[in-house]
Amino acid sequence: MKRNLARLCVLFGFVLACAGVATARQAEPLASWNDGASKQAITRFVKEVSTAGGTGFVEPAERIAVFDNDGTLWSEQPMYFQLAFALDRVKALAPQHPEWKQEQPFKAVLEGDLKTVLAGGEHALLELVMATHAGNTAEEFAQTVKDWLDSAKHPKTGRPYTDMVYQPMLELLAYLRANGFKTYIVSGGGIEFMRPWAERVYGIPPEQVIGSSIKTEYELRDGEPALVRLPEINFIDDKAGKPVGINQHIGRRPIAAFGNSDGDLQMLQWTTAGDGARFALLVHHTDAEREWAYDGNSSIGRLDKALDEAYVEGWTVVDMKKDWKVIYPFERP
Amino acid sequence: MKRNLARLCVLFGFVLACAGVATARQAEPLASWNDGASKQAITRFVKEVSTAGGTGFVEPAERIAVFDNDGTLWSEQPMYFQLAFALDRVKALAPQHPEWKQEQPFKAVLEGDLKTVLAGGEHALLELVMATHAGNTAEEFAQTVKDWLDSAKHPKTGRPYTDMVYQPMLELLAYLRANGFKTYIVSGGGIEFMRPWAERVYGIPPEQVIGSSIKTEYELRDGEPALVRLPEINFIDDKAGKPVGINQHIGRRPIAAFGNSDGDLQMLQWTTAGDGARFALLVHHTDAEREWAYDGNSSIGRLDKALDEAYVEGWTVVDMKKDWKVIYPFERP
Numbered sequence: 218m219k220r221n222l223a224r225l226c227v228l229f230g231f232v233l234a235c236a237g238v239a240t241a242r243q244a245e246p247l248a249s250w251n252d253g254a255s256k257q258a259i260t261r262f263v264k265e266v267s268t269a270g271g272t273g274f275v276e277p278a279e280r281i282a283v284f285d286n287d288g289t290l291w292s293e294q295p296m297y298f299q300l301a302f303a304l305d306r307v308k309a310l311a312p313q314h315p316e317w318k319q320e321q322p323f324k325a326v327l328e329g330d331l332k333t334v335l336a337g338g339e340h341a342l343l344e345l346v347m348a349t350h351a352g353n354t355a356e357e358f359a360q361t362v363k364d365w366l367d368s369a370k371h372p373k374t375g376r377p378y379t380d381m382v383y384q385p386m387l388e389l390l391a392y393l394r395a396n397g398f399k400t401y402i403v404s405g406g407g408i409e410f411m412r413p414w415a416e417r418v419y420g421i422p423p424e425q426v427i428g429s430s431i432k433t434e435y436e437l438r439d440g441e442p443a444l445v446r447l448p449e450i451n452f453i454d455d456k457a458g459k460p461v462g463i464n465q466h467i468g469r470r471p472i473a474a475f476g477n478s479d480g481d482l483q484m485l486q487w488t489t490a491g492d493g494a495r496f497a498l499l500v501h502h503t504d505a506e507r508e509w510a511y512d513g514n515s516s517i518g519r520l521d522k523a524l525d526e527a528y529v530e531g532w533t534v535v536d537m538k539k540d541w542k543v544i545y546p547f548e549r550p
Numbered sequence: 551m552k553r554n555l556a557r558l559c560v561l562f563g564f565v566l567a568c569a570g571v572a573t574a575r576q577a578e579p580l581a582s583w584n585d586g587a588s589k590q591a592i593t594r595f596v597k598e599v600s601t602a603g604g605t606g607f608v609e610p611a612e613r614i615a616v617f618d619n620d621g622t623l624w625s626e627q628p629m630y631f632q633l634a635f636a637l638d639r640v641k642a643l644a645p646q647h648p649e650w651k652q653e654q655p656f657k658a659v660l661e662g663d664l665k666t667v668l669a670g671g672e673h674a675l676l677e678l679v680m681a682t683h684a685g686n687t688a689e690e691f692a693q694t695v696k697d698w699l700d701s702a703k704h705p706k707t708g709r710p711y712t713d714m715v716y717q718p719m720l721e722l723l724a725y726l727r728a729n730g731f732k733t734y735i736v737s738g739g740g741i742e743f744m745r746p747w748a749e750r751v752y753g754i755p756p757e758q759v760i761g762s763s764i765k766t767e768y769e770l771r772d773g774e775p776a777l778v779r780l781p782e783i784n785f786i787d788d789k790a791g792k793p794v795g796i797n798q799h800i801g802r803r804p805i806a807a808f809g810n811s812d813g814d815l816q817m818l819q820w821t822t823a824g825d826g827a828r829f830a831l832l833v834h835h836t837d838a839e840r841e842w843a844y845d846g847n848s849s850i851g852r853l854d855k856a857l858d859e860a861y862v863e864g865w866t867v868v869d870m871k872k873d874w875k876v877i878y879p880f881e882r883p
Contacts, residue, residue: 278755355797399757412801422611423801424732424757433797435790435816442816442823444797451798457768464688464766464777465784466799468745468756483768483775490775 246392249385249542249549255498256540258533259389262496266472267396273494277397281471283463283484284390286404286411286428288477288518289500290419291382292371294509296331297517298378299406300342302365304334306349314348323348335516347448350407351431355444359413366414376547379418383500384549385541389475390419398473401425403463405455405480409446427466429454459484472496482523485532497532499523504538507548579725582718582875582882588831589873591866592722595829599805600729606827610730614804616796616817617723619737619744619761621810621851622833623752624715625704627842629664630850631711632739633675635698637667639682647681656681668849680781683740684764688777692746699747709880712751716833717882718874722808723752731806734758736796738788738813742779760799762787792817805829815856818865830865832856837871840881 250256265273266280287293307317307326317323322341325333334341350358371378390400402411402421408428415421430451433444454462460483463471473496474481474488485497501520502511513521527534535541543549583589598606599613620626640650640659650656655674658666667674683691704711723733735744735754741761748754763784766777787795793816796804807814807821810833818830834853835844846854860867868874876882 408798408801424799426801430798433794435793435820437819442793442820444793444820460768460775460777461766465741465763466757468741468759486770487768487775487777 246395247385247388249388251540251542253540255533255535258496259392259498262473262494263393263396266494275472275493279469279472280393280396280398281401281467281469282393282398282473283401283403283427283459283471283475283488284386285476285478285481285484286402286406288502289383289475289481290386290390290402291378292508293518294511295372295517297406298371298381299410300345301369301378302362302410303342303345303349304331305365305369306361307345310349343450346407347431350410351446351448353446355409355433355446358409358446362410362413374545379414380547381545382418383541384543384546386475386500387419387546390421393473394420399425401427401463401467401471403454403459403484404428405453405458407431408454427454427462429458455480457483460487463487474498475500476523477502478518478520479523480518482526485523486526489530489532497527497530498535499527499532500535501537503536504541504544506538507544508537510538579728580718580721582721584873584875586873588866588868591829592725592831595806595827596726596729596731599827608805608826612802612805613726613729613731614734614800614802615726615731615806616734616736616760616792616804616808616821617719618809618811618814618817619735619739621835622716622808622814623719623723623735624711625841626851627844628705628850630739631704631714632743633678634702634711635695635743636675636678636682637664638698638702639694640678643682676783679740680764683743684779684781686779688742688766688779691742691779695743695746707878712747713880714878715751716874717876717879719808719833720752720879723754726806727753732758734760734796734800734804736787736792736817737761738786738791740764741787760787760795762791788813790816793820796820807831808833809856810835811851811853812856813851815859818856819859822863822865830860830863831868832860832865833868834870836869837874837877839871840877841870843871 247256265271266275268274284290287297304326307323311317311327317327322334322337322344366377366379369378370376371381374381393400400421402415402425404411406428408426408430411428412423412426415426416423432447432449432451434447436443436445452458452462459481470491471488472494474485475498476485477500489495489497502509504510511518512524513519580589598604599608601607617623620630637659640656644650644660650660655667655670655677699710699712702711703709704714707714726733733754735748735758737744739761741759741763744761745756745759748759749756765780765782765784767780769776769778785791785795792814803824804821805824805827806829807818808831809818822828822830835842837843844851845857846852
């Protein structure tokens with residue numbers, strides 16, 4: 218039976234999907250989740266929507282699950298990993314921009330003065346993104362991201378950034394897919410920053426990644442078509458932008474949404490306001506020892522209003538310290 | 551074996567995909583295509599990319615095929631069907647807009663004077679779209695489109711517009727999907743105009759429909775989340791916009807592209823400029839008797855530069871009169 222299944226999987230090209238199913242059958246699903254209310258709420262919901270003939274049954278095509286990325290699928294401290302990328306790019310590009318030695322926020326970046334960079338607020342960060350994410354083609358940018366991930370190391374763990382994904386959330390993604398869900402990323406981060414590695418790391422293909430974007434323009438360069446990235450914001454996929462981005466890309470309302478900050482509030486509202494069985498979950502960063510502990514007072518991943526609403530609405534709130542046996546894959550026994 | 555397959559399909563939730571496979575096994579693929587160069591080019595390409603171990607093999611995940619809609623999957627004469635929808639909406643909404651009796655282009659629409667409407671050019675058409683496509687929620691608009699399709703009849707055939715899809719293209723969509731392709735619509739038409747019926751008619755789910763759009767805004771209406779449609783252009787998915795829309799939504803370069811007009815030229819260029827096996831096809835409207843005959847001189851679906859480039863590049867050009875046994879599903883014997 219198992220060999221037949223494998224053959225059928227290959228035959229019909231469902232290689233990835235079937236691999237996911239096989240993994241889920243072999244291993245205990247959600248193995249890194251402690252037994253408790255969070256894990257129970259997840260499995261109860263999944264059983265409810267996937268039990269044919271049950272009152273909560275949802276057709277597989279409508280089993281859409283959306284995940285924030287920063288702070289929900291991987292860490293976001295001491296700064297968003299994409300910001301670390303932008304800072305490294307400023308340093309790499311500095312020889313071509315001698316003027317940056319005198320101009321903020323570039324001067325502060327080159328001097329390693331993160332405090333001044335952050336004091337510049339959103340405007341300074343946007344300037345950094347424009348200067349480091351535009352001017353190349355879509356394919357060149359993807360390669361730059363991959364090269365950076367191959368060499369960059371996180372300042373606290375000394376590990377590649379893509380090692381710092383949450384093992385329990387990887388298991389949750391696999392568990393949902395094994396139960397017929399289509400899993401999407403819906404992040405305030407850059408869509409083109411996530412796509413080059415989301416499939417390898419999360420099993421989420423590029424067409425299921427939604428994020429913020431700059432404008433691109435199609436042009437012929439020496440007769441060769443190219444998509445050139447422009448220093449102009451196209452879409453900010455955060456807060457009220459998340460339901461808009463979901464509607465634009467998916468055209469269906471999700472039945473399950475996973476986030477960790479106030480930037481995810483509208484996505485969770487939009488998801489849970491639909492008819493039938495719905496699920497919303499917030500990852501609460503409570504583990505100062507194994508990860509970081511922060512919520513309402515943090516400028517990164519602030520969790521305040523969404524936490525209040527979670528308690529009122531009965532959304533699932535994951536206590537990382539209590540609910541997760543391990544945080545990262547490299548901690549597994 | 552067949553029963554086992556069916557059981558596995560249900561078991562793993564691949565209901566739609568497996569149904570497609572089953573259909574392709576039962577019926578002769580591309581049955582409405584006459585034997586000839588076009589059909590041979592299609593089957594040769596599909597065999598090339600799907601033969602494991604062959605030099606042209608492409609992983610299923612990368613088998614992305616993009617289809618224009620108007621004039622490629624369904625008819626577009628005597629006017630784009632979405633324009634017929636907009637004109638009907640003007641008439642339906644007129645009682646709430648007494649001022650339209652005096653204001654162009656609404657006055658001309660209400661008087662049935664299509665010539666004056668079209669003489670207003672792009673600006674007049676945009677005004678009509680804004681007045682008839684905005685101001686409601688995404689869900690209300692989808693219902694309006696469905697209601698219209700249930701009652702509206704095409705002026706020439708007297709049939710519902712969704713009957714006027716091309717039978718050979720339906721077979722082509724099914725054939726590609728049966729061979730591991732993911733099929734997308736990439737149309738200048740409205741994304742929210744196509745999504746309510748594309749799955750039923752073409753087997754293409756909402757998340758695989760890319761099109762032009764107006765802006766939407768997330769808001770709470772009496773505490774209920776809603777996506778409200780604004781009278782402001784968000785994105786025009788035509789000409790150089792098509793590769794941009796593809797990159798934004800899919801994040802992969804397609805390996806096969808299907809169109810019928812100069813609006814599809816850049817999409818075909820972008821697709822064929824990638825490495826490995828590539829396929830581009832233009833539907834040439836050559837059948838004045840069974841459909842319409844037009845190309846370089848038509849304001850709707852103008853096919854001029856793209857046809858020149860097709861001959862230079864060796865793209866497949868479908869001669870509707872010669873290549874297709876029937877045009878519409880209702881003509882099948």
